[in-house]
């Protein structure tokens with residue numbers, strides 16, 4: 340029973356695990372030195388996160404969310420704070436959310452009022468108390484705080500500030516600040532110190548305003564180089580994109596951890612078998628393979644996508660910090676916003692799905708704490724909500740796509756629009772196809788991923804057009820644009836953003852795989868990408884038929900049979916693929932998913948830890964049972 344089969348399964352791989360690991364991860368993942376550069380810092384957090392999301396979150400909030408906000412929204416006068424952040428001489432947190440508002444950032448109510456050469460921070464009511472800020476309850480000495488700026492007798496809108504919140508020696512909140520903890524949370528998040536903060540006329544110096552593009556003079560005059568309120572808003576909140584980018588990795592990590600545990604356990608677990616033959620490892624059941632291998636592929640493809648996105652983002656940040664103000668950079672900002680707002684939901688939803696499926700795929704033992712799957716599910720769960728609730732941010736993505744296609748915000752009829760090719764060229768190329776005329780299905784080519792991408796292009800165009808038509812129709816009923824925009828979400832704009840995100844992930848995956856020189860790695864990665872592509876497209880089949888992209892069974896049958904065949908063809912490679920991305924056992928921390936495949940031995944180690952514990956009620960129970968049986972015998 341405990342002889343592990345896993346090494347037999349390892350031998351089935353058609354590729355070399357170390358070669359593929361280098362291709363996917365690259366050396367920087369192994370030699371990451373945080374603070375040296377952004378990509379390496381993210382790589383270190385990525386590694387830390389597979390071990391403990393809480394610790395990773397605390398570090399990320401300090402170094403990347405707080406640090407990046409100061410770096411991208413501040414100027415030279417904030418250099419010392421940045422230095423202290425990088426040297427870990429202070430602890431930062433990020434305070435945007437308030438008790439009564441999270442998604443609707445413009446409605447934040449905390450005020451920062453100019454008064455005698457200082458800002459006075461105040462919380463006008465309970466709903467305006469800052470909350471959810473990680474690191475705040477006990478550790479943060481400094482905070483990036485978003486508040487409505489009042490000067491010259493009026494509100495100048497939402498601005499960001501970097502303020503000290505605690506005394507550096509006593510760690511007590513500064514005068515005019517009250518700080519507390521929000522209470523227990525599930526999973527690793529319990530250790531993240533999500534706190535609340537209330538201001539009572541707290542005074543801070545003028546330099547605390549993060550003043551890229553705007554400032555308040557010593558006399559209280561508000562000066563700005565922003566051309567419009569929306570430009571200011573997009574710069575102020577653009578910093579959120581970095582958080583979303585980091586969270587895309589969470590989806591990939593969730594897929595990798597889930598399938599590492601469940602696939603290794605599936606090799607160890609035997610149930611049923613053909614008549615007069617040995618029981619089969621549950622891994623051998625095509626249904627079990629279909630439930631897990633696509634998520635393993637998701638882990639690979641999303642990881643590849645995120646790394647490329649991160650490179651674009653690093654380039655963007657450098658250009659912003661060097662003071663560039665070009666039209667192309669403004670376009671890039673919008674594209675980063677649209678893509679991060681679409682890819683974060685696509686990735687995190689897949690990661691959560693993977694963890695749920697993996698738990699079920701491990702049967703009863705999957706429910707044990709020592710499988711780690713339940714803990715992982717709880718810990719990954721809020722990634723769907725923070726840094727922008729998934730369903731909410733998908734709307735931002737579709738709004739940018741509509742604006743891109745029509746050049747006029749927010750909507751205009753298709754017929755009125757002059758579709759000019761150059762208008763859709765985007766710096767990262769994820770929207771270049773938007774105005775091409777997509778073709779209907781006329782048969783499969785010899786590249787299934789290209790076929791999937793063609794279907795996505797048609798789907799995306801269909802969703803843009805149907806959203807627009809609905810918009811125009813609803814407009815004739817006299818509804819306002821806010822109401823109409825909400826009414827075109829279901830089956831329209833919401834799906835559009837998801838499809839846009841999935842298309843970009845597949846497109847960049849294809850470009851990555853085409854560049855792999857080593858043939859065996861390339862071949863297995865072609866199948867990995869095909870399976871991910873087919874798996875995500877399968878969910879859009881009904882809409883593709885409704886759109887008229889295809890009719891009759893050929894397309895749907897073709898996609899589904901390719902899906903089954905590709906999944907089966909990857910089965911011999913699955914354990915090898917797991918080894919490429921799996922963290923070491925002490926980080927994985929799962930009795931079911933250990934590298935040596937000895938799931939039952941590990942389970943017994945856990946069982947035996949509890950062997951000698953006799954709970955106090957046991958004696959009472961024995962007394963009770965004896966009493967019952969005495970009473971019964973008397974009867």
Ligand SMILES: Cc1cc2nc3c(=O)[nH]c(=O)nc-3n(C[C@H](O)[C@H](O)[C@H](O)COP(=O)(O)OP(=O)(O)OC[C@H]3O[C@@H](n4cnc5c(N)ncnc54)[C@H](O)[C@@H]3O)c2cc1C
Pocket residue numbers: 400433434435436439440441442443470471472473528533721724725726727728730731825
């Ligand atoms: C673990 C964790 C850590 C966090 N860390 C931080 C932090 O460090 N700093 C910080 O500032 N914040 C933090 N947050 C807060 C987080 O960013 C917000 O909770 C998040 O942005 C969602 O906002 P909300 O809570 O206001 O949700 P709401 O906007 O109230 O959403 C509630 C529901 O209403 C729906 N909804 C809302 N508006 C619309 C609409 N227009 N159309 C359709 N549906 C809609 C949403 O989709 C959602 O289902 C954290 C949250 C969590 C859970």
